[in-house]
Amino acid sequence: MTTFFRDIAPIAYEGPSSSNPLAFRHYNPNEMVLGKRLEDHLRFAIAYWHSFAWEGGDPFGGQTLVRPWHPQNRMETAKLKADAAFEMFDVLGQPYFCWHDADVRPEGDSFAESLRNFEEIIEYFEEKMASRKVRLLWGTANMFSHRRWMSGASTNPDPDVFAYSAATVKTCMDATHRLNGENYVLWGGREGYETLLNTDMGRELDHMGRFLNMVVDYKHKIGFKGTILVEPKPQEPSKHQYDFDAATCFGFLQKYGLENEVKLNLEQGHAILAGHSFEHEIATAAALGVFGSIDMNRNDYQSGWDTDQFPNNVPEVALSYYHILKAGGLGTGGTNFDAKLRRQSLDAEDLIAAHVGGMDICARGLKAAAAMLEDGGLEAELQARYAAWETTEAKSMLASDFDTIFADVISGKINPQPKSGRQEVLENYVNRFV
Structure with a gap:
C-alpha cells in the first residue's frame, strides 16, 4: 500500500449546492x-x-x-x-x-x-x-x-x-x-x-x-x-x-x-x-x-x-x-x-x-x-424537416430513374421553394437544457 492518497476520503455525492471541491455535485451513481x-x-x-x-x-x-x-x-x-x-x-x-x-x-x-x-x-x-x-x-x-x-x-x-x-x-x-x-x-x-x-x-x-x-x-x-x-x-x-x-x-x-x-x-x-x-x-x-x-x-x-x-x-x-x-x-x-x-x-x-x-x-x-x-423537441423538428420524404411521391422517385424525374421537373409539376433550417431556434432550444 502507499500513502499517496492517504488524506483523501472516498468521494461522495453532496448535490449542486455543495462547495466541497472533492465531492460530486452532479454525478450521483444511483440516480x-x-x-x-x-x-x-x-x-x-x-x-x-x-x-x-x-x-x-x-x-x-x-x-x-x-x-x-x-x-x-x-x-x-x-x-x-x-x-x-x-x-x-x-x-x-x-x-x-x-x-x-x-x-x-x-x-x-x-x-x-x-x-x-x-x-x-x-x-x-x-x-x-x-x-x-x-x-x-x-x-x-x-x-x-x-x-x-x-x-x-x-x-x-x-x-x-x-x-x-x-x-x-x-x-x-x-x-x-x-x-x-x-x-x-x-x-x-x-x-x-x-x-x-x-x-x-x-x-x-x-x-x-x-x-x-x-x-x-x-x-x-x-x-x-x-x-x-x-x-x-x-x-x-x-x-x-x-x-x-x-x-x-x-x-x-x-x-x-x-x-x-x-x-x-x-x-x-x-x-x-x-x-x-x-x-x-x-x-x-x-x-x-x-x-x-x-x-x-x-x-x-x-x-x-x-x-x-x-x-x-x-x-x-x-x-x-x-x-x-x-x-x-x-x-x-x-x-x-x-x-x-x-x-x-x-x-x-x-x-x-x-x-x-x-x-x-x-x-x-x-x-x-x-x-x-x-x-422530443429536436426529434420533432427532424421529423418535420424530412416529412416530405415519407410521402408516396418521394418514395416512388427514389425507386425511379433520371428520365422519370426529369419529366416531372420539366413539366412544371416540381418547383421547390427553400424552407428555413431554423438553426438559431434549435440552438436556443438546446440552451434551455444546458
Missing part, C-alpha cells in the same frame, strides 16, 4: 435517468497512462510530476504504482480502468523479459480486482513510444517489426481476456507517414488490414467476447495517420471486410484535430453502425494540438451524449478519461479533483441530453 442508473449510462474509466505513468513532460520540458513510484523501471515500483492506482479507484468509485502494456510494467531487455514483467503485474491486478468492484474496460498495446516503432507497427517497412507487433498485441489480448476486459483497443499512433517520399501507402494499408484481420481471428480463437475497437486520430505524432477520422476508418474496415467485426473508440481531442466536432464523429460512427466507445477529454483551442485536458464544456458534452443515447448508449464501451493534469498541477488532490470535475461535467451533459430526448 435513475431514462430508466437506468447514471453509473450504468456513463461507465466511467480511468486511464492508467495519464493518471499514473505520465511524468509531466512536454516537447519543451521534462518531468514535473514526482511520484513515489518513480522511476518506473523496476517491478517494485510497478507494483507500488498499481497500489496507488487501486487506492485511487477506491477513492473515486468509478466502475472501470484502462491500460497500455507499457504503462503497467517496466520494459525488459528482451521481449521475453518484458512479457514476464507484464504477466506478473497482470496477476497482481487480478488479485486486487478480486476484492473490488472495478473492472477492466479495455486493454491496449503501446506501439508508438519505443524507438522500434518509429516507422510504424503493422505498417512498418521492416517485417520483423510487424512480427514484434503481432506478438505484442497477442500478449495484450491474452491479458485483457484474462482480466475479463469488455473491449480491446488498437490505436495506431505511428500507423501513418512523415513523408510520401519513402512511403508505399498501398502496401502499408494492406499490411494494416491484414494485421487487423489477425486480431479478429485471434479474438475468436481465444473466445474473447469483448468488442474490438479502433481509435481514429488524424495526426500527431505522425504527419498523417491512416486512421484519420470515423469516416476514414469505416472505409478502411469495409475494404478489408471488417465492418461487422470492429467498432470505433472516439476521442474528443482527436475529433478536433480532424477538423470535426465530437458530436460529428459520434453521429458519423452511429450512422455507419460502428460506434463503440469514447475517450473523454478536450483540447485547448488556442494551441492547435492534442492537449488532453479534462472536459469542462457542458454544451459540447451534452450534444455528444445526445447522439450516444440516440444510438442506444455505450454498450460494452465507456467514458474513459483520456485526460491528464497540467504539468504544474503536482498534488494527489489535483488528480482526484480533475476526475471529480470531469465526472460531474459528464453527468450534467448526459442528464441534459436525456432531458432533450424526453422532451
